[in-house]
Amino acid sequence: MRSLLRLSAFLRPYRLTAIAALLLLLAMVVADLLIPHLTQRIIDDGIAKGDLRVVITTALLMASAALLSACFALTNNYLSVSVSMNFGADLRSALIRKVQGFSFAELDQLQTGNLIVRSTSDVTSVQTIVMLSLRILTRAPIWAVGAVVLLIITSPRLALMMLFFIPFTIIAAWLFSRKAQPLFRQVQQRLDRLNVVLQENLAGMRVVKAFVRTAHEEERFESANQALMEQTLVVARLMAVFSPVMLLVLNLAIVAAVWIGGSATISGTMTVGEVVASVNYLSFALFPLLMLLGMLGPIAAADASAGRILEILDSEQQVGPAADALPLVQPQGRIVFDKVSFSYPGEQAEAALQEISFVAEAGETLAIIGATGSGKSTLIHLIPRFYDVSGGSISFDGIDIRKLDLASLRSQIGVALQESVLFSGSVADNIRYGRPQASDAEVRDAAKAAQADDFIMGLPDGYATQVGQRGITLSGGQRQRVAIARALLIKPRVLILDDSTSALDIETEIRLQEALDRLLVATANHTTRIIVAQRISTVLLADRIIILDQGRISAIGTHHELLASSAVYRDIYRSQLGEPPAPAGGPHE
Secondary structure, three states: OHHHHHHHHHHHHHHHHHHHHHHHHHHHHHHHHHHHHHHHHHHHHHHOOOOHHHHHHHHHHHHHHHHHHHHHHHHHHHHHHHHHHHHHHHHHHHHHHHHHOOOHHHHHHOOHHHHHHHHHHHHHHHHHHHHHHOOHHHHHHHHHHHHHHHHHHHOHHHHHHHHHHHHHHHHHHHHHHHHHHHHHHHHHHHHHHHHHHHHHHHHOHHHHHHOOOHHHHHHHHHHHHHHHHHHHHHHHHHHHHHHHHHHHHHHHHHHHHHHHHHHHHHHOOOOHHHHHHHHHHHHHHHHHHHHHHHOHHHHHHHHHHHHHHHHHHOOOOOOOOOOOOEOOOOOOOOEEEEEEEEOOOOOOOOOOEEEEEEEEOOOOEEEEEEOOOOOHHHHHHHOOOOOOOOEEEEEEOOEEHHHEOHHHHHHOEEEEOOOOOOOOOEHHHHHOOOOOOOOHHHHHHHHHHOOOHHHHHOOOOHHHOEOOHHHOOOOHHHHHHHHHHHHHHOOOOEEEEEOOOOOOOHHHHHHHHHHHHHHHHHOOOOOEEEEEOOOHHHOOOOOEEEEEEOOEEEEEEOHHHHHHHOHHHHHHHHHHHOOOOOOOOOOOO
């Protein structure tokens, strides 16, 4: 229950509505508890004495109490639903805001399916308990306490019988709660696994079909589905045992009350009306308690879900804002790496980057090449603080990026990542994603520079063409060009292209580089360009080239300098473009 209580903080904006719902609930209970007393009056003062007036007036009072109870219940339900729905919406928003603030380090540790379950199923589970708390879960104890008090007033002898049944039900409830909570947590964990498998299957459907792995994926899903079903059955069996046992307790209590009350009536120490009223109060005392106990399953499930939600909300951001974050003022785009090292969280192996030092001057084009796994993408992910360095420092215009305001930093960095992710919507919407206020002319200029205008104008609706989820209706090269246009449109001081032309042919790539040069010169925007590439043809004209080898800098220089000084660079050149030309001073050493 501790986790649920912590999440109750999200109810604060709606506390007045919640209080009104509880007051209506109290009024409803009072109206309900009047009915057994009025029943006693009809039997003892009306029927037993043959007084029709008492029967009629009391019956009218009972009908009025029932009508009031119904009105109070309807209004309470309306307010309870309103509070719980707003609570759930705020909780989901808080989760999404938290996830949006995660660095790549946190996102690497969380799976998409897991986050979806926590934002949907887990929130719904907690939201349901909030609604029930303003209805059944609060009504039941108030109803039970009021019924016990009235039972004591009506028949102290029958009230003593409660001393036997209440401890039994409390102990049973405690044992059930201890058993149920871990089981419900396991259900949610297996639901996580099912969603992860389903999400991977749907996202990779083309790969599945291409490699004829449909049967394998069906087996994976069936395994996760079977595990969820089996765990759910374990919980269902526990509930199936608990509910009948508790109902048996209620029925035994009623039988005992009728037996004791009937004997007292025969002996003349109780009236028939008192027996009927006492049995009703006994039912009112035990049934809400049993109803409350029956809710232990959903409560245990909600508490488990609340714990899982708090795991996200309580997680510390590894890349957080500085206490006195500084904004970038008149940024120039000079990037300095000073003995930077980086290790991925939880990894015990050698660091992904070690002792990386270089300077990217404002307006310079810096290229990074190296073998797969050499750390190229890792390096450029450190510049916008998708990850934080493990050692050393990175500065932007002489300021450590950890001291800069994150939004200010990232607003000056245009990124086209290795995976070109587009969103549902039009082509134009995707290009202006980082700058929604951009005009149509600016959108088209960026697309022209990215060599995307021709193919976009050939689409059915041009820039208004809907690209579908994740840009599925576009080819890989088309998505890359839209992603580059998106990065160009924000007019960044630092432009990072992370192997973002890999799906383009050489001719298109050359036109792209030339168009970028013309755009930046025409706009007097001396943007620092950092280009990560696999193809050496992409980096030939860069001002400087960095060669990464197993997380370390192997060499830095221009194309001609590296041909003369770096055996690694010559090997890369030779493997892609053939034998390099001999330098002016003679053959290579």
